Amino acid sequence: MLDAVLPMYVQARIHECLLTAAASETASRQNAMHTATDNANNLIDSLTRQLNASRQASITQELTEIISSADALNKEEE
Numbered sequence: 001m002l003d004a005v006l007p008m009y010v011q012a013r014i015h016e017c018l019l020t021a022a023a024s025e026t027a028s029r030q031n032a033m034h035t036a037t038d039n040a041n042n043l044i045d046s047l048t049r050q051l052n053a054s055r056q057a058s059i060t061q062e063l064t065e066i067i068s069s070a071d072a073l074n075k076e077e078e
Helices: 002-077
Strands: none
16 A cells, blocks of 8 residues: 555655745746836836926026026116
């Protein structure tokens, strides 16, 4: 009886170990991809804020130049 059951038991244990290893690898990959996605989203947010700040500074600079030019023209007319 032991000669019939022991090989099946060993085979089942090896199969279980292989399945556990595969599940562990899959979980590790998913965790790594989740972390990478979070980091990419944080980088996108940071770069978007920098771009918006730069754009806002450029617009403010242009408005300041336009207003200064208009003031200079008004002073010349007076």
